[in-house]
Amino acid sequence: MKNKLGITAAAALVAISLAACSNENNQSSSKSSDKPATSQVEKKQNSSTENSSNTQSSENKTSSENKSTSNSSENKSSSEDKKPSSQAPERDRMEKMTAKLRKALPGMLLPTRDGLGTGSDNLNVRYTKNGNTNTVYYSVGNSPAEFNAASVKNEKPFAVLTETKNSEDPDGIINYMPAQKGLPTTKLDADTTATTQGAAGQSYLQWNKGDWSYVIQASTQLKENPTDRGKSVLKLVNEYGVPSTSSHGSVHVTMGDSLGSLNTVIAWQKGNSTYQLKAHDTTTAFKMLNSLK
Known part of the structure; x- marks a missing residue:
């Protein structure tokens, strides 16, 4: 157990x-x-x-x-x-060239518009200085060139602006024509009467207003009509005006425009400077004058 x-x-x-x-x-x-x-x-x-x-x-x-x-x-x-708009290239190109001119030629009156209908994109500018004379050349090239480029010398200018300081003979540059008397007359508008005369195959239409004289020169052999041209020039004067002048001023237009002819010549005096603008086209000339600054 x-x-x-x-x-x-x-x-x-x-x-x-x-x-x-x-x-x-x-x-x-x-x-x-x-x-x-x-x-x-x-x-x-x-x-x-x-x-x-x-x-x-x-x-x-x-x-x-x-x-x-x-x-x-x-x-x-x-x-x-x-x-930029389609108008911008003209303003930009002209403004650029004018700004450079003002640095090169201080005090000179310069246009701020080129007065062109076409070609503003290829506007070229050069200048020369010779003693007391400054000259600016405006041209249109195949392409825009640098300011005052040597190549621009080969281009025919459409306008040339010259300033002569302290000129010994400002009247010789201006070539003002006193009013003529005893010659046949023709009406250009309600307020303007011009005289006419002819010599050596040329005919001349002239009128005076204020301190300015206006002359249209035509070829009788080519049967050019100075009266019709005079009326168109008078319209431009009324639309755009002319620069103020210290003494006298003159507008001389030779008919028969051709490329590079510079047949419109406008001259006046501003202080001690005598100016002369030559242009291929009369309308372009007055547009440029109207923009002088």
């Missing part, structure tokens, strides 16, 4: 020991299983955060690129809107 109880007690101890070992193994297995699960959650969370960050970065980059493209398009549109 005693031995039986001993065996039973030993068996019980073995059972308790085995149960304890089993419980420890289960707890260890549970801990080992919990740890990888937590790491996987953290990895998924990190991956989700990285994906979110990458998505946001991509969105920001796309937004930045779109904004840059939009700004570039807007700037291009704005730039195109600011393109």
Whole structure:
């Protein structure tokens, strides 16, 4: 009986020991299983955060690129809107040349308009200084040249403006013609009567107004009509006026214009300077005179 109880007690101890070992193994297995699960959650969370960050970065980059493209398009549109009008080249070219002339020839009266109907984009200007005389040449080339470029000498000027300071013979430059008497007359308008005369194959139409004399010279051999030309010149005088003069002024137009003829000659005196403008076209001459500054 005693031995039986001993065996039973030993068996019980073995059972308790085995149960304890089993419980420890289960707890260890549970801990080992919990740890990888937590790491996987953290990895998924990190991956989700990285994906979110990458998505946001991509969105920001796309937004930045779109904004840059939009700004570039807007700037291009704005730039195109600011393109100069068709009249801008004339103003810009003449202003540029005149600004350079003012530095080279300070104090000289200069036109601010070229008076041209076409060719303003290729306006070229050069000047010379000879003692007390300054001369400016205006021409139209095949292309715009640098100010006072040597190549411009080869171009026929459509206008030439000369200033002579302290001239010993200003009257010789101006060539003012006093009013004529005892000659046939013709009406140019309600307020203007001109005289006519002829000599050596030429006919002359003349009238005077204020301190100015006006002469139209025509060829009788070519049957040119100075009266019709005189009426057109008078309209230009009434429209654009003439410069103020310290003594006298004169307008002399020779009919039969040809390229580079410079057949319109206008002269006057301003203080100690005597000016003379020669032009190929009479209308161009008066437009230039009207813009003198």
